[in-house]
Amino acid sequence: MKIAFLGLGHMGLPMAKNLAAAGHEVTGFDVMPAAVDTARGAGLTTAESGTDAATGADVVITMFQTGAQVLDAYRGTDGAAGLLEVAASGALFIDCSTIAVDEARAAHALAEAAGHRSLDAPVSGGVVGAENATLAFMVGGTDEDFEAARPLLEAMGRRVVHCGGAGLGQAAKVCNNMILAVSQIAVAEAFVLGERLGLSHQALFDVASNASGQCWALTTNCPVPGPVPTSPANRDYQPGFAGALMNKDLGLAEHAISATGVEARMGMLAREMYAQYAAGEGASQDFSGIINTIRADSA
Numbered sequence: 001m002k003i004a005f006l007g008l009g010h011m012g013l014p015m016a017k018n019l020a021a022a023g024h025e026v027t028g029f030d031v032m033p034a035a036v037d038t039a040r041g042a043g044l045t046t047a048e049s050g051t052d053a054a055t056g057a058d059v060v061i062t063m064f065q066t067g068a069q070v071l072d073a074y075r076g077t078d079g080a081a082g083l084l085e086v087a088a089s090g091a092l093f094i095d096c097s098t099i100a101v102d103e104a105r106a107a108h109a110l111a112e113a114a115g116h117r118s119l120d121a122p123v124s125g126g127v128v129g130a131e132n133a134t135l136a137f138m139v140g141g142t143d144e145d146f147e148a149a150r151p152l153l154e155a156m157g158r159r160v161v162h163c164g165g166a167g168l169g170q171a172a173k174v175c176n177n178m179i180l181a182v183s184q185i186a187v188a189e190a191f192v193l194g195e196r197l198g199l200s201h202q203a204l205f206d207v208a209s210n211a212s213g214q215c216w217a218l219t220t221n222c223p224v225p226g227p228v229p230t231s232p233a234n235r236d237y238q239p240g241f242a243g244a245l246m247n248k249d250l251g252l253a254e255h256a257i258s259a260t261g262v263e264a265r266m267g268m269l270a271r272e273m274y275a276q277y278a279a280g281e282g283a284s285q286d287f288s289g290i291i292n293t294i295r296a297d298s299a
Contacts, residue, residue, distance in 0.1 A: 022152075060083050
């Protein structure tokens with residue numbers, strides 16, 4: 001299958017490589033020349049532009065930072081052709097970016113109006129998941145398009161869930177990441193409290209990881225060094241998922257909360273805390289590093 005993969009950053013490049021390793025004809029592009037050079041050095045075929053990569057493609061996969069970028073790429077800007085214009089007739093567009101639900105639905109509408117098929121398929125699992133093809137995909141779109149995309153998504157991930165119609169993959173992602181943000185803060189606060197009470201990190205981990213406090217933020221992304229050797233806390237909070245990205249995703253949650261009128265006090269408090277965290281060094285650190293902010297703010 002001829003696939004265009006646009007967005008070759010820390011997540012996109014290993015995803016594209018996994019598709020190529022599965023036997024697909026993959027052509028990649030990124031607006032950052034350094035990313036294109038890295039991809040080419042890794043053995044991936046690259047193009048001079050996004051439209052060059054997508055010309056005649058059966059599948060177009062995007063992994064961008066914002067919904068505006070997705071929409072602009074689909075329809076083109078300043079009179080230039082967009083991805084929808086150059087892809088093969090009836091191509092399958094799969095957007096793996098994390099964007100607002102209404103933006104995802106707008107992208108679906110544009111693709112369908114151009115005679116193409118469309119899925120929103122944001123991911124969870126971070127860079128490690130992308131590299132190891134163990135990502136989780138949350139997918140919105142029709143049953144038929146989901147089944148067409150399933151083999152491709154399974155080449156990049158371990159769990160692929162059809163969440164419903166257009167935009168509902170993004171809905172699942174925003175809800176999941178709000179849970180993650182709140183739980184990461186709760187775990188961090190518990191460790192700081194344990195420190196003040198004289199409890200060792202290992203003792204608290206041994207109890208909570210086998211009791212009702214067990215969660216991913218504790219057992220995989222433990223915010224203190226030691227108990228989980230692979231967690232970012234053991235490498236000075238170098239990001240698996242940066243604070244700036246968590247702040248971005250909570251901004252999407254805030255948008256959805258406002259649009260639906262849901263009373264989500266914990267989610268909004270997490271949004272406030274991560275906005276402050278991402279305004280400083282936390283932007284480029286793992287989001288679990290918010291434990292250091294909690295320590296600093298504790299009397």
